[in-house]
Amino acid sequence: MLCLAGTMYILPIIAAMGMRSKIAGAEIAPQDIVSLANALREVKHGQWFTMVQRFMIPINYIRTHPGYIQHLKLIHNPPDSQGQQTPVILSFRDEEKLDTIFDSIETQTYRLPHRSKEWMRTVPSWPKIQFADQVVLPRLQKIKTPLQLRKTKSPVTKSNRNQVTERERRYAAKAIPVASIKDLEDKVCFLSRRYIEINSKILNGEALHISDRDNNLVALLFSVPDEYRQMLIHALEHIHAVMPGELKDDDSRTAFFRYLSIHYVWYARFGESGSPASVHPDHLKKPNKGKVNVQQRMPRQSKELRDNHEEYALLADAFADFFDLIRVAAYLPVPEQYDEIKIVAESLPMGGGKSPAYPFTGFVLNVSSCTWAHRDGDKIMCFVIPLDKFIGGQLGQIETGFCFDLQMGDVLAFPSCDITHFNCHFTGRRVTLVLHTDPKGDGWAKDCNGWAAHVVTAEGGTSEMEA
Numbered sequence: 001m002l003c004l005a006g007t008m009y010i011l012p013i014i015a016a017m018g019m020r021s022k023i024a025g026a027e028i029a030p031q032d033i034v035s036l037a038n039a040l041r042e043v044k045h046g047q048w049f050t051m052v053q054r055f056m057i058p059i060n061y062i063r064t065h066p067g068y069i070q071h072l073k074l075i076h077n078p079p080d081s082q083g084q085q086t087p088v089i090l091s092f093r094d095e096e097k098l099d100t101i102f103d104s105i106e107t108q109t110y111r112l113p114h115r116s117k118e119w120m121r122t123v124p125s126w127p128k129i130q131f132a133d134q135v136v137l138p139r140l141q142k143i144k145t146p147l148q149l150r151k152t153k154s155p156v157t158k159s160n161r162n163q164v165t166e167r168e169r170r171y172a173a174k175a176i177p178v179a180s181i182k183d184l185e186d187k188v189c190f191l192s193r194r195y196i197e198i199n200s201k202i203l204n205g206e207a208l209h210i211s212d213r214d215n216n217l218v219a220l221l222f223s224v225p226d227e228y229r230q231m232l233i234h235a236l237e238h239i240h241a242v243m244p245g246e247l248k249d250d251d252s253r254t255a256f257f258r259y260l261s262i263h264y265v266w267y268a269r270f271g272e273s274g275s276p277a278s279v280h281p282d283h284l285k286k287p288n289k290g291k292v293n294v295q296q297r298m299p300r301q302s303k304e305l306r307d308n309h310e311e312y313a314l315l316a317d318a319f320a321d322f323f324d325l326i327r328v329a330a331y332l333p334v335p336e337q338y339d340e341i342k343i344v345a346e347s348l349p350m351g352g353g354k355s356p357a358y359p360f361t362g363f364v365l366n367v368s369s370c371t372w373a374h375r376d377g378d379k380i381m382c383f384v385i386p387l388d389k390f391i392g393g394q395l396g397q398i399e400t401g402f403c404f405d406l407q408m409g410d411v412l413a414f415p416s417c418d419i420t421h422f423n424c425h426f427t428g429r430r431v432t433l434v435l436h437t438d439p440k441g442d443g444w445a446k447d448c449n450g451w452a453a454h455v456v457t458a459e460g461g462t463s464e465m466e467a
């Protein structure tokens with residue numbers, strides 16, 4: 001019944017989820033299986049849409065995707081009128097023939113509805129740059145400042161973090177506002193100890209690229225086109241749905257204020273690196289050590305992502321079009337940085353295109369977020385997108401003296417690894433979406449962190465063990 005509702009590919013999914021005994025036994029009532037079959041056929045947003053689209057391999061994908069998937073075969077033994085059986089070999093992509101066969105199976109229930117049109121869509125993996133030519137971006141205004149960004153040690157330590165943050169918040173409260181991009185250009189020429197406050201109203205629909213005197217990126221700021229605002233509102237509803245009760249009116253000044261960070265990311269921080277080509281990594285043990293966590297030898301998904309995959313898929317789907325916009329918006333003004341960042345996303349295990357936030361390897365949701373002064377372990381830069389309605393929460397940059405008053409619909413990119421930043425206090429409902437990449441992924445992209453001899457790559461592999 002479920003094959004009839006979906007495709008043959010539902011079988012390995014049922015097996016992988018350990019559901020065979022539940023479905024074949026008495027644990028799941030027949031009427032529930034019929035309901036599930038109906039829901040699969042008429043897939044709707046908010047129900048099985050993401051599951052079908054991402055995991056159950058839509059028919060169009062089976063038809064068009066080259067490779068082993070088209071060569072899987074089934075042997076069908078239908079009895080003829082004399083009761084003889086003649087084997088018929090069927091390909092998994094012969095979905096019409098398979099549907100006919102499954103349609104003829106006696107189920108003693110209503111016929112299933114036709115598949116909804118979503119089944120015919122092709123979404124093989126998270127898109128890289130889809131519809132790039134249809135994305136209209138704001139015109140880019142570049143300004144160069146007298147600043148010089150250098151690799152410096154963070155001024156924040158565990159012991160002075162609170163003190164530094166509160167001091168900088170006090171300075172930021174007295175920030176000098178700017179009225180236009182021209183006004184900003186004038187004021188940055190006379191940088192003082194005071195913060196300069198920038199909001200998206202000065203952009204007049206343009207994007208602002210601020211660099212230091214050596215052309216290093218300080219910040220990229222723009223507001224999303226109107227059609228994307230509606231998308232963000234829709235995505236907020238999804239956030240509400242997957243974390244009920246978490247998104248509420250808050251005040252970061254209250255005594256027991258806390259905020260929630262959910263990391264849907266790939267980590268590439270390794271426990272160990274490298275091994276002789278002649279020994280499989282799983283067989284390597286450290287002397288005098290018991291268990292070794294072999295999983296930490298390759299990039300891996302965060303616990304939140306692994307434990308909440310359906311929520312993750314729903315959120316990634318809700319932000320999918322917005323991520324498309326970011327891909328284009330990130331590439332055009334800073335193509336070199338984009339190409340550097342994407343290297344890690346493309347080297348993730350099990351093929352590229354695994355990250356919905358590509359070229360970044362993941363996204364983070366900070367609910368009621370108000371950060372202390374810090375730098376992040378991000379590769380080159382991150383994108384920060386505030387959501388919902390709030391007052392305050394400006395993002396201050398200590399080394400540059402800029403303070404960005406961002407609201408929903410604004411997007412800020414900056415080198416979060418080199419610039420110490422913090423949030424001012426806020427009231428209201430505030431979420432930030434952050435797109436970033438773990439820089440440790442460079443080691444995996446370069447030589448699989450020393451394990452390259454054991455890894456099969458897209459280029460055909462370099463395994464010395466096979467040589």
Ligand SMILES: [Fe+2]
Pocket residue numbers: 371374375376416421
């Ligand atoms: Fe940060």
